[in-house]
Every structure is written in C-alpha cells, then in structure tokens.
Amino acid sequence: MKAVLDHVGIAVTDLEASLSFFRDALGLEVEAPEDVPSQRVRAQFVHAGPSPLELLQATAPDSPISKFLEKRGPGLHHITLRVDDIRAALAELRQRNVKLIDDEPREGAEGARVAFIHPSSANGVLVELKQPARVRPEPELPKTIRLGDIDIVTVSDGFFYLDGGAMFGVIPKTFWEKKAPPDERNRIRMAMRCVLVRGPRTMLIDAGAGDKMTAKQADIFRFERDFNLQQSLPAAGVSPADIEVVLATHLHFDHAGGFTERAPDGTVRPRFPRAQYVVRRGEYEDATHPNERTKGSYFLENYKPLADHNVL
DSSP states (O other), X not given: OOOEEXXXXXXXXXXXXXXXXXXXXXXXXXXXXXXXXXXXXXXXXXXXSSSOEEEEEESSTTSHHHHHHHHHOSEEEEEEEEOSXXXXXXXXXXXXXXXXXXXXXXXXXXXXXXXXXXXXXXXXXXXXEEEOOOOOOOOOOOEEEEETTEEEEEEEEXXXXXXXXXXXTTSOHHHHTTTSOOOTTSEEEEEEEEEEEESSSEEEEOOOSOSOOOHHHHHHHOOBOSSOHHHHHHHTTOOGGGOOEXXXXXXXXXXXXXXXXXXXXXXXXXXXXXOEEEOOHHHHHHHHSOOTTTTTTOOGGGTHHHHXXXXX
16 A cells, blocks of 8 residues: 555634634645535635645534544644555555444545544554545537637547656656645546647648557556547547548647558558658658667557558
C-alpha cells in the first residue's frame, strides 16, 4: 500500500467564524461548503498548498464532530491519507492487526470513499484513508474558432495515461498530484486533441492514437477512447473522406496512431482515403530509425504504410 497526505481535518464550532481567520486574516482560498450526510458534518476545504485544510462543523448532535468538540473543543481532528484502492488498503491493515473504526469504506466529501483508523493504532492520531472519486468527464465535443475565412476546430481521440514523473520531470510530485491525480501505477490522464482546419481545403493536424494498439499497449497506456475521432469528426460535420491534408506535428503514437487503420483482411492502410500526409523529413527519418530512448514512442505501422501507398 502507498499512502500520501491528502488533507488535514480541523473541527470547528462555526464555519463562518473560522473563515474570518483562514480566509480573511491569512488570505487563503476557500471552496464552497459541502454537507456529508453519512458523517453528519458540513465540510469546507481551505487551500493551503498541496494539502488543503478541511474545516468540519457538526450538523447533528450525534455527529462524531459534536462528540469531539464536547470532549476536546475545537482543533486538529484527523489527518487524511490518500490511497488508490481503499479496500485493498483496509485488507492489508487487517493483516497487520491494525485497529479500524470502519471495516468497510463509506461516502466522504467530494464523492470519495473513506474509512478511519483507530487512534490507538496510529500513535494517538485519528487517521482517515481516502480513495478519491474517479469521475469520467463528459466527452470533449468539437470547439470552433473562426479566424478570417478559416474555421479552426478542436476534435478529440480520447485519453490515455503516461507516467506522471516522466511528464513533470524535476517538479516534485507533491506539486502536481493534486491537479493531475496519478493512478495506482503513477500514470496521469492525458488528452489526445487534434486540430481540424476548414478553409479552401480541409486539413487535420494529428490524429490521436487510433485503434490498432495491442493488448500490451492498451495495458501500458490505459486508453479511454469511448469518444474518439470516429465520433468527434462527424460531430464537427466532417467524414474521413472529407480530409484532404493530414499534417503531423510529429510521429509519436499518440499523435500519429490514427493516420492508419487495420483493414478487414488484416493489412494496415491509410485511414483518410483522399488525404495527402505531410511529415517533416527529419522526423520521418527519426521515426523509421529510432534509438533506444525513442523507440517506445514510434510504431512503424502508424506511418510506414503511408509511404507504401504513395500518400506521404
């Protein structure tokens, strides 16, 4: 199990009065309050860096927060540690004879699943485990910008996941994991957006990952393509046969995978039957002769068939 600090919970008697210090005196940004019926509390998050503060006000006399306030008064109530799989985390803790308050997860703020560890097993500290809600956003519908006589339209081929550490490089994980929460394999969600240009000719810039990936690649990159170019282009009023030029920014699989498709007979062919494909010569040389560092991003079947069909 891997756990990271998510937030710190503070019990208060009056949320609004507490904000006079955190918001007004300290100048911290606050979110709207949220009622959590399962715990009979009203929660309000205060942003204080990578890990926010959670102010907790009881909404019923039998709330755990009410009992805490009666016994100890306002103050630090708990710390919350974020885990990827809360059920697996609870199972591991049971094996280690850790005393739990919650044997099963329950609903927490922001749609998360939470469970508490008894302070007697955590050096006197009440510890909450939290598995964030994983909400899949609505499909990214095409968006159009009019520039003179040209329409510039963003279209989507869905999403995929890459290692967060590799993407953010030297930036510490504590700075980026709130905005881009990693999954259990430290992968973050990345959008595959392409650009459709409609003017005297119809041009598509990049084409996402396409659908030729192997089972191994699908496992590594965790593709989410329920809504992809096959739906996004028609939503923009364009069919594959309408595309006259396909321009590659570069030939990595998440940009060029959709340049080709697998035919019913198993062969790979250009996806856009009327299009001429445009690729920088140096990039094509790099892609067809990758080195050890780059070979994981270049897949020949995405662009070699274009040359074979004389459309490159």
